[in-house]
Every structure is written in C-alpha cells, then in structure tokens.
Amino acid sequence: MADTDPLDQLQAVIRTRLGGDPATSYVAKLHSRGRAKIAQKVGEEAVETVIAAIADDREGLVSESADLLFHLLVLLADAGLSLDDVRAELHRREGLSGIAEKAARPR
Numbered sequence: 001m002a003d004t005d006p007l008d009q010l011q012a013v014i015r016t017r018l019g020g021d022p023a024t025s026y027v028a029k030l031h032s033r034g035r036a037k038i039a040q041k042v043g044e045e046a047v048e049t050v051i052a053a054i055a056d057d058r059e060g061l062v063s064e065s066a067d068l069l070f071h072l073l074v075l076l077a078d079a080g081l082s083l084d085d086v087r088a089e090l091h092r093r094e095g096l097s098g099i100a101e102k103a104a105r106p107r
C-alpha cells in the first residue's frame with residue numbers, strides 16, 4: 001500500500017515510537033503499560049465513537065473515529081501485526097470481491 005496513505009504513514013511513525021521514551025512519546029508510554037492497557041484504550045475510544053454516532057455528532061464522530069483508528073494501530077503494532085494483515089483478511093473474506101465488483105458496475 002502506498003506510503004502516502006495517512007494511515008500507513010501513522011502506522012510507520014507508531015512502529016518507530018514503540019521502543020521510544022515514554023516521557024516524550026505517547027505511543028511509547030502506552031506500549032510500556034502493556035497490551036491490556038492498549039486494548040482498554042481501544043475499547044474506550046470505541047465507546048466514545050458510538051456515543052458520538054448516537055448523538056448525531058458528526059464532528060465528534062470523525063474525531064473519535066480518528067482516536068479509535070490511532071489506538072487500533074497501536075494495538076496491532078504491539079501485537080506485531082499491521083494494516084496489511086487486516087487488508088489481507090478483508091480481501092480473503094468471501095463476497096468482498098463481489099461487493100467491489102457490484103460497486104464498480106454502472107447502474
């Protein structure tokens with residue numbers, strides 16, 4: 001995937017920060033607190049995303065989604081996984097290519 005994708009760029013930065021100084025890097029601080037803490041943060045951000053969606057808070061939904069994706073990237077990196085692993089799973093799932101074909105087909 002192209003490095004110009006903001007998620008790929010953020011993922012690359014996160015990887016460089018994992019073993020960094022917790023005093024200066026939020027990612028390093030989170031990583032030093034362990035997988036369970038990172039997973040907890042993902043859960044919290046997911047709940048905040050849901051709350052924004054139910055309140056029809058469009059600005060909040062975008063902001064909370066960014067927080068959720070950021071923390072999910074930290075969790076994946078901590079587990080030695082990446083966006084490409086998720087992309088591969090999405091591609092593997094039956095029906096996904098069919099959906100893409102349908103979306104590309106002119107009505």
Ligand SMILES: N=c1c2ncn([C@@H]3O[C@H](COP(=O)(O)OP(=O)(O)OP(=O)(O)O)[C@@H](O)[C@H]3O)c2ncn1[C@@H]1O[C@H](COP(=O)(O)O)[C@@H](O)[C@H]1O
Pocket residue numbers: 010013014017024025026027028041066067070
């Ligand atoms: N995209 C983000 C990003 N999104 C959200 N956050 C942080 O996520 C935290 C969420 O806030 P909370 O109030 O829920 O958490 P908290 O009170 O700070 O911490 P907890 O005690 O709850 O764990 C905030 O501290 C935000 O700054 C982020 N921190 C860093 N980045 C990017 O990650 C990269 C690496 O950052 P550093 O590791 O700080 O260098 C850089 O490109 C940053 O821009």
